[in-house]
Amino acid sequence: MAATEREVGYSGAFGAGKTRALAYKSVQRASVPGARELLCRKHLVTLKATTLRTLLDGDGDQPPVLRQGTYSHNKSDKIIRLHDGGEIVYFGLDDPEKIGSYNGTGCGIDEAVELTEEDYRQLRGRVRLRAPGLERQIYWACNPGAPGHHLAQRFGIATNARATDPALAATGTRVVFTRALDNHFLPDDYRADLETFTGLARSRYVEGLWVGSEGLIYDRFDRTVHVMDREGPWAATWLGVDDGYSNPYCALLVRVDGDGRIHVEDEDYCRQLLMAEKCERMTDMVARYGLNVAELDGGEVDPAAAELRAEMLSRGIPASPAENEVLDGIARVQQRMSVLKDGKPRLTISPRCTNLIRELGLYEWMEGKDKPRKEHDHAPDALRYVEAAISVGGIGVYGI
Numbered sequence: 426m427a428a429t430e431r432e433v434g435y436s437g438a439f440g441a442g443k444t445r446a447l448a449y450k451s452v453q454r455a456s457v458p459g460a461r462e463l464l465c466r467k468h469l470v471t472l473k474a475t476t477l478r479t480l481l482d483g484d485g486d487q488p489p490v491l492r493q494g495t496y497s498h499n500k501s502d503k504i505i506r507l508h509d510g511g512e513i514v515y516f517g518l519d520d521p522e523k524i525g526s527y528n529g530t531g532c533g534i535d536e537a538v539e540l541t542e543e544d545y546r547q548l549r550g551r552v553r554l555r556a557p558g559l560e561r562q563i564y565w566a567c568n569p570g571a572p573g574h575h576l577a578q579r580f581g582i583a584t585n586a587r588a589t590d591p592a593l594a595a596t597g598t599r600v601v602f603t604r605a606l607d608n609h610f611l612p613d614d615y616r617a618d619l620e621t622f623t624g625l626a627r628s629r630y631v632e633g634l635w636v637g638s639e640g641l642i643y644d645r646f647d648r649t650v651h652v653m654d655r656e657g658p659w660a661a662t663w664l665g666v667d668d669g670y671s672n673p674y675c676a677l678l679v680r681v682d683g684d685g686r687i688h689v690e691d692e693d694y695c696r697q698l699l700m701a702e703k704c705e706r707m708t709d710m711v712a713r714y715g716l717n718v719a720e721l722d723g724g725e726v727d728p729a730a731a732e733l734r735a736e737m738l739s740r741g742i743p744a745s746p747a748e749n750e751v752l753d754g755i756a757r758v759q760q761r762m763s764v765l766k767d768g769k770p771r772l773t774i775s776p777r778c779t780n781l782i783r784e785l786g787l788y789e790w791m792e793g794k795d796k797p798r799k800e801h802d803h804a805p806d807a808l809r810y811v812e813a814a815i816s817v818g819g820i821g822v823y824g825i
Contacts, residue, residue, distance in 0.1 A: 426450055428564070431597035432549075434537065434580060435566040436587075438605035438633040439619060443566035444535055448480045448490040450564055451513055451533045459556040460511030463529040465548070467539035469517025476535040477515060481505075511556065518544050530554045530561060537565035542575035542783075569635040572648070573786015573801075578779065582635045584647065585628075593648065605631045640790040642755060642797055643805070645762040652774050652782060655680075655688045661722040662714075664707060664743070665811030667803050668730035670697060675803045676707050677781065678714070679811045681722075687761065687815060688773045690714065694780040694804060700736040707742060718742045725810040747810030752795065754809035757816050780804050 426449065437443040455462040464480075466472035481498070483489040497506045505513040514527060518540065524547045532552050534540065540548075552561050570577065572584040581594030587602035605611070605619050619631050628634045661681040668674050676693040691713070693706045711718050724743035726734050737744035748754070761772040774781060781804035788801045 426453065428599055428601070429560050429562070430599040431561070432563045432580075432595070432599070434564070434576065434598075434600045435603075436569055436582070436600050436633060436635070437566065437603045438568065439630045440605045440608050440611045440615065441603045441633070442608060443568075444476055444479050445484075445487070445490065447533050447535055447564065447566040448476065451480070451531075452490055452507070454511075454531050454559060454562070455505075455507050455513045456510040457530075457556050457559045458510055460531070460559055461529045461554055461556075462511065462513045463527055463532040463548070463551065464513050464515040464535075465518060465532065466535045467518050467544070469519055472515060472517050472535065480513075524548065524551060527551050528554050530556045530559055532563045534563070534565035536567050537576060538567040538570040538574060545575065545579075569629045569633055571641070571787050572635050573783050573788075574635070575783055577635050577786070578648075578783060583649075585634055585636055587633055590649070593652075602633055604633045640792065641786075642788045642790055643759065643762065643785045645759055646785045648782065648786075650764065651762065651770055651772055652776055654775055655773055657682065659688075661815075662711075662716065662720070663722055663811045663815060664711075664724040664726075665747075665807040665809075666707070666724065666726040666730070666733070666737075666744075667806040667810065668703075668727040668733045669803060672696070673780075673803045674698060674703055674733075675780065675807045676703070676710065677778070677804065677807045677811060678710055679808075679815070681815060686769070686771050686773070687812070688775070689778050689781060689808065690775055692778040692781055692804065700733050703733060704736050704740050704742060707737070708740065723811075723814055725814045727806070727810065745814070748813040749810075750813075751797065751809075754813050755797070757812050758805070758809055761812055761816075778804070781808065 435443050435446055451462050451464050454460055464476065466476060480490050495508055503515050518524065528551050532548050549563060552563055579595050580598045580600050581589040581591065582600060583590055589600050606616060622631050628636045659680040660683050663679045665677040665679055673694050673696050677689050678691040680688045680690050691710055693710050708718050719741050721743050724737060724745065725747040726744045728746040728749045734744040734746065762770065764770045784801040784804045788805050789798050791798050
């Protein structure tokens with residue numbers, strides 16, 4: 426409630442009073458004359474059933490946050506006007522394009538973990554109005570998610586800890602953490618039931634920790650170990666490319682040092698690009714590091730992307746159909762994440778590679794199967810392609 430940072434989050438386990446705290450903060454800010462506070466959740470129907478209910482109707486024996494007689498409510502326009510104050514405009518993000526019609530002095534987001542990175546970016550761009558004595562602010566609440574979630578990365582939320590790493594957090598961000606059992610107002614029988622939770626459910630929903638699910642594929646990946654900047658000299662430079670149009674295409678610029686360790690220097694990650702545009706972006710990415718595409722040691726490309734490989738080759742960009750044994754490739758990348766006796770990992774990733782870092786923390790197995798889900802796999806696939814080529818082709822050459 427007292428936080429003044431540009432972006433503040435309340436990361437709480439079950440029963441932490443997150444929605445109520447969010448509603449109180451929204452009302453506190455909207456009480457300032459001239460304020461226009463936005464209040465949203467991913468889906469409008471869920472917002473009405475949860476956040477809006479807490480705000481206007483109350484929950485159980487809890488009274489509403491806004492007392493009757495202190496406001497007027499225009500349901501068709503979805504605007505709550507506070508007497509002698511400002512207003513709260515509420516909406517869902519079911520249609521992201523409609524976000525552009527909203528501007529506010531602040532924005533409250535309930536269950537923010539449901540939002541995509543683009544959803545959150547769009548909301549950041551809507552908080553630009555001014556009101557006397559009121560800091561422009563985005564404030565959110567949610568249950569903890571996976572450590573690869575975009576909020577965990579933006580706010581520097583540590584894995585297996587209720588803390589943030591200032592070195593990883595974006596400027597002007599803050600998170601407040603709580604455990605479920607910190608709330609002494611919870612009924613005894615409810616607290617006793619929470620004590621029976623085990624595994625992932627206990628970690629996230631009782632202890633309030635941002636941890637990966639038990640089905641996480643790259644469970645060895647640790648941002649505090651694997652994410653860093655590095656400098657050469659480099660023994661080889663490769664491209665790993667996963668193709669897509671509606672789904673993202675991803676190109677990774679991968680370096681190999683004299684000890685056989687690899688470093689992902691940069692990424693290009695985008696949707697709805699033509700083949701020529703992808704090749705131009707790859708060429709530009711390579712050029713940023715003083716290289717010509719002809720100097721690359723190899724390019725490992727999605728084996729299903731024959732058209733992209735042909736376009737790359739026509740422009741002098743190395744392009745071979747990547748080895749695509751999924752389970753073998755995953756095992757190679759997992760092994761690459763090991764730390765050697767000198768305390769240094771065999772794989773490092775530049776902080777610039779935000780999509781690779783995010784997807785490594787979200788990529789999961791299908792429940793009960795030795796098969797990955799077809800979600801959050803674009804950058805990991807590009808890494809897997811180039812890793813297969815370096816591991817197999819590099820035996821006896823790069824000391825791998």
